[in-house]
Amino acid sequence: xxxxxxxxxxxxxxxxxxxxxxxxxxxxxxxxxxxxxxxxxxxxxxxxxxxxxxxxxxxxxxxxxxxxxxxxxxxxxxxxxxxxxxxxxxxxxxxxxxxxxxxxxxxxxxxx
Amino acid sequence: xxxxxxxxxxxxxxxxxxxxxxxxxxxxxxxxxxxxxxxxxxxxxxxxxxxxxxxxxxxxxxxxxxxxxxxxxxxxxxxxxxxxxxxxxxxxxxxxxxxxxxxxxxxxxxxxxxx
Numbered sequence: 001x002x003x004x005x006x007x008x009x010x011x012x013x014x015x016x017x018x019x020x021x022x023x024x025x026x027x028x029x030x031x032x033x034x035x036x037x038x039x040x041x042x043x044x045x046x047x048x049x050x051x052x053x054x055x056x057x058x059x060x061x062x063x064x065x066x067x068x069x070x071x072x073x074x075x076x077x078x079x080x081x082x083x084x085x086x087x088x089x090x091x092x093x094x095x096x097x098x099x100x101x102x103x104x105x106x107x108x109x110x111x112x
Numbered sequence: 113x114x115x116x117x118x119x120x121x122x123x124x125x126x127x128x129x130x131x132x133x134x135x136x137x138x139x140x141x142x143x144x145x146x147x148x149x150x151x152x153x154x155x156x157x158x159x160x161x162x163x164x165x166x167x168x169x170x171x172x173x174x175x176x177x178x179x180x181x182x183x184x185x186x187x188x189x190x191x192x193x194x195x196x197x198x199x200x201x202x203x204x205x206x207x208x209x210x211x212x213x214x215x216x217x218x219x220x221x222x223x224x225x226x227x
Binding site for chain 2 (some may be wrong): 023031036042043044088100102103
């Protein structure tokens, strides 16, 4: 079963706008990661946030984590057409297993 | 630096045929993984190898076998392919020696169709 679920499933915005994607998960985690997948390609790691962190930035990316609500959000500011891709959250559970479990993804389309 | 290399990129099989998907990484990672990706399902873990010489089942291991041939290579075998195994398969690797660096590196995928 999927640990993480992204919302919305699909998002279409204009270039220059901000894009926000949400991820909810079920069990306690060690960390949460976001990945991007361009059409027909493998996934590329974007950012990792630990369970004791609340917010993290990387360039135009901002990730928040609320462990009490078991949720995370990914904000892409000033979006570009090149940001068009699917975005996945992945969680690493607490404990010894430590295998990543992926959500079903958000398809982002940035219109020029 | 090639990263994670998967072969083949595309494959069409008939029901009952067998095949092996190959994966190699050149980043000296200790852990390697096989995922399958189906529309609307995200990625599901098939098998993984935490270190050379060990393999473990993931979420959807039925119908598959794996071999960690050495530190670089991790193959996935379908002994008797079924239409339900039509999917895109991704190999990934990571270094798990440091909790601060647990990101996965992915290959470009193998699109498999079983008729």
